Amino acid sequence: MILYPTIELQNGRVVSLHRGRLEEPMIWHVDPLDTARGFASAGASWMHLTDFDGIEGRGENVELIEEIIRVAGIPVQIGGGFRNRDSVERWIEKGAGRIVLGTLAVRDPDLVRELAKYFPDQIVLALDVWQGQVMSDGWRMASAIAPEAFLDAFADAPLAGIIVTDIDSDMEDLDAQLGLMSGLAAKARAPVIASGVVRNVDDIARLKYVPHISGALVGRALFRKTIDLVEALEVAQPQPESVAEFK
Template sequence: MEAVILFPAIDLKNGECVRLEQGDMARATVFNTNPAAQACAFEQQGFEYLHVVDLDGAFAGKPVNALAVEAMLNAVSMPVQLGGGIRDMKTVEGWLGKGIARVIIGTAAVRDPAFVKEAARTHPGRVAVGLDARDGKVAVEGWAETSQVTALEIAKRFEDAGVAAIIFTDIARDGLLKGLNLDATIALADGVSIPVIASGGLASLDDVKALLAPRAQKLAGAISGRALYDGRLDPAAAIALIKRSGVARRAGLS
């Protein structure tokens, strides 16, 4: 059993570290022009696992910010999970070969589930599925389009496929510091056996406390972005709270 994990997030746009509001590329705030330096800062703060998204890649359908990702891999020793534009086996294997610990497949999980299953079987423990929901329905193509299927319907496709984790994001809350949508995330975790990680809206230490509450015991962790960048969430306090809690979780990590 793994302890619950708090993942600091680095979202890449034009080679810079940004945060979006509700997934809107036109509402991007640049927090660091040097993503590798930001990754180092997170590692020095005591975080143990980094979450990275190639935002441009999510829209383009292929990696765009590869140089920034590779610079981060060279700068830190902690494992890195990466999403954005990963839609074929060549891209999966390319990133895993460069040292990415786990790839996150989003759009292709809706459009090409057979590919996700093949990737998960070929690379057990190293493929996660990213499900980003708007009003309960999963969005694709960098959140530019909304599908007609629910997160649970898609998640169930990958039961017993070897998927390491599902990262569930509530788009309506993402980047707005409104708090995690634990109700929806817990409902998803209750519906599948795959570990689920919460994303979107984490605003303060209260969200971390809620993540550690008994009702959230099935969740493997959460992702934090803007709250870390603007100082609303103290990294040391959050990490200490998690360590003190002693809550054992399946984080889907190999």
Template sequence: MGLTLYPAIDLKAGQVVRLKRGDMREATVYSADPAAQARLFAGAGFRWLHVVDLDGAFAGRPANASAVQAILAATPGLPVQLGGGIRSMGAVEGWLDQGVKRVILGSAALKDPQFALAACRAWPGQIAVGIDARGGMVATEGWADISTMTAGDLARRFEDAGAAAIIYTDIDRDGMLGGVNLEATLALARSVRVPVIASGGVASLNDLASLTAVTGEGIEGVIIGRALYDGRIDPAKALALVSAAPAKG
């Protein structure tokens, strides 16, 4: 399998936005209609959607449920991975029952590991662990708090729990279009047996080419946000690039 591209739909107050370095005060609104944005990505040929409830991530509970439900209704058959404020088994089960393909647990993976591990075991292959890092250290609560745990140490906790993927975000690069942190992402992918999805800083087709070149080393996919919305990455060219890449064994 080649590199999977995950176009990002970040939700704030029911709108599609992009942040800079996770700062809610630095939000650029790209669409007032998340469902329409989802249909655009589906029509472009993407095979997944990456949806984040930003308000939920900060509040610790879902805050954009109606927008998420509209996305699910607008793109039947297109798998969605969803994160942001999902902190209980009931919340996980509720979203999976509504059609979310994969639930992302972020802050909970660090702050409530027993819950996160239990969710991975209860729904094997349907839970992704979101690890957001600044300077290699895990950040939580919508990136507002920096912990004393390294990204690698947290990832290794979930190796044998049935997690579908580790989503690794370099906060300092997120929304900044400065290029993906390939070195840190690759180091994490090489250190764990769980597939890694890169996130943060993707700015050009060159970033996708660099990631495609190392898919055989544990990097399964990449999340693309601002570069798609700003037109720096053309969806057709991006999808053609990863589909043309030779399969890695």
């Protein structure tokens, strides 16, 4: 299972949000560049970055994100505010390893399917679920689309992955989250990445045995220091199966 240590940016600061409330950020007093370098030093193979200002249509973090891409030492998966083809192509040209699309996938699924074919293994679908509906616009707009129908719409697209977030639970009911995620993962044709379910190393140990889930985003727990990234990466590795000895 691949762990994606995560940085979420707002006004140049590393933050975490509760249920996507942009007006109530929890600010972490860390340097985003040093943090990104630390992910690579710990042994991570990827990192994830969410630009909350991009979700609101603002570009305050552009230069900082460009610098993170340059110094991280590992590929960067970026989400937040991609509303058209130009913005996706521009950030891939800037060196982004992957682009995460949620709102654009709700509004223009044909375009997202085209982008996935043009940039194979670089487009990730964001599937944010609240009360059985797919959400968009930073969790603020409910669509009329059921999660299963949303997955079906992209069944033939060569996506790099699908990030699934259960907004209902938001880290309060792990069993319910894992039930939703495993059910959707069983229907998905691309690797599923769980979001919002990792609070400690035990959660990683449980998650890696949930069928069809290939990875997880880990953010808030790193900054709260309830998880050590080096240990988490080790736990996420597959364990060798015991083999019977024959004499």
